[in-house]
Amino acid sequence: MPQKIANQFLEAAIEPARWLDVLQRVAQQTQSKHAQIIGVGPSFSFGFNWVNDMDASAHAAADRAELMAPTINFRVAAGATRPPQTISWEDDYAALRPSLADQSYLDLCSDLDIPFGCQTNLLVEDDGLIGFALLRAHRNGPTDAETRAMFARVCASAGAAVALQVALERESYKLVAGSFEAMNLACFVLDRTMSVRAISRGADALLADGTLRLADGRVAAPSLAVQRRLTAAMATIGERRAGAASVAAPTPAGVLMLKVHRLPDREWNMGFAPFAILIAKRPPAADSADAAFLRETYGLTASEAEIALLLRLGRTRAQICTARAITGETLRSHLRSLFGKLGVRRETEAIHLLHALLS
Known part of the structure; x- marks a missing residue:
C-alpha cells in the first residue's frame, strides 16, 4: 500500500483535483471515516479543508473561522504545539479538552461523528501550517498502534506531495510577474497577507526611484494620506469585500494610479499561490x-x-x-x-x- 499511495499523493500534487481520491484510499486502508488535509493560515485563520466523503452541509458546519482557534479546537491545539511528522492522537486530544474555552468544536465532533483520530503536521511555516489527519467515527473506534503505524508510513509521502504543490504555487508568483513584465506594466504580485512576493521590472523601477516603497513587505506610498487610502484598499481586497480597488497617488511626475485586483480563486489552492496583484500605471490623461x-x-x-x-x-x-x-x-x-x-x-x-x- 505505501508505494501505491505515495504515487497517488505525488499525482495529486501535480493534478490537485485528485486529492480527494487519495484521501479516500487512505481512509479505506486505515478503516477511518475520513482522511483530511487542512490548511491553517496566519493567526489560525481558516485556510482550506479537504475531506473525503464529507457533504456540503457538513463542510458548512466545519469550515468556519471561529472553530480554528486552538482555544476552541483540540486538533488545532495539538497541531500548534507539535513539529512536523510528529503524530498526535486520542491521548493528546484528551489532555487538551479540559483547557478548551467552550464546547463548540466538541459539539461539532459529536454532530459529525468524528470524536477519534490521529494527525500530523506536514508543513509548518510563519504564514501557516498544513495538517494531515484521520477522522474516526464511533463505529471505527479510537486509533490503535497498528493504525497509527500505518498512518505514519504514508505521512512522508503526503509531506512530499504537499511540499511539491506548495513549491509549484510559489513558482507561479514569478510567472504572473513575468506576464505583466511582457506587457511593460509595473506589477506587484501579492500573497493572501497582501505582502509582495514578486515584482516586474517596472515595479522595481518605482521602488528604485522612491515613487513607491516597501514597508514590512507590503507596498507603501511616501505620502501619509495616500498610504491611508492604500491600506484601506488593500484591506478591502484582502478581506474579499471587493474584487478591485483603486488609489490615486500624486507624484512629481504626475498622478500614479494604484489598482489592486484580487485574482480568481482556485479550488485546490493550498494558500501559497498568488492572491492579488497591484498595478501601478499613469492615467491615459497624462499624454x-x-x-x-x-x-x-x-x-x-x-x-x-x-x-x-x-x-x-x-x-x-x-x-x-x-x-x-x-x-x-x-x-x-x-x-x-x-x-x-x-x-x-x-x-x-x-x-x-x-x-x-x-x-
Missing part, C-alpha cells in the same frame, strides 16, 4: 507629448499640465480632485496659476484654448 508641449510653451508644472489635460477631457473639478487625490482648495490654487500662465481668466476660456492648442 506625454501634450503635457511636454504645455510645460515647454507656457511654463506649466507637471501637475498643472496634467490638470489642463483633464480639463480638456471634460473632467469636473470633483473628478479632477479624485484623480489627483487633492483637495478642492489645492485644485483652486493650481487653477489660478494655470489660468495666469495660459493668459485666461475663466475655466471655459482655458478649455477653449486647450482644445485649440492640442487639436
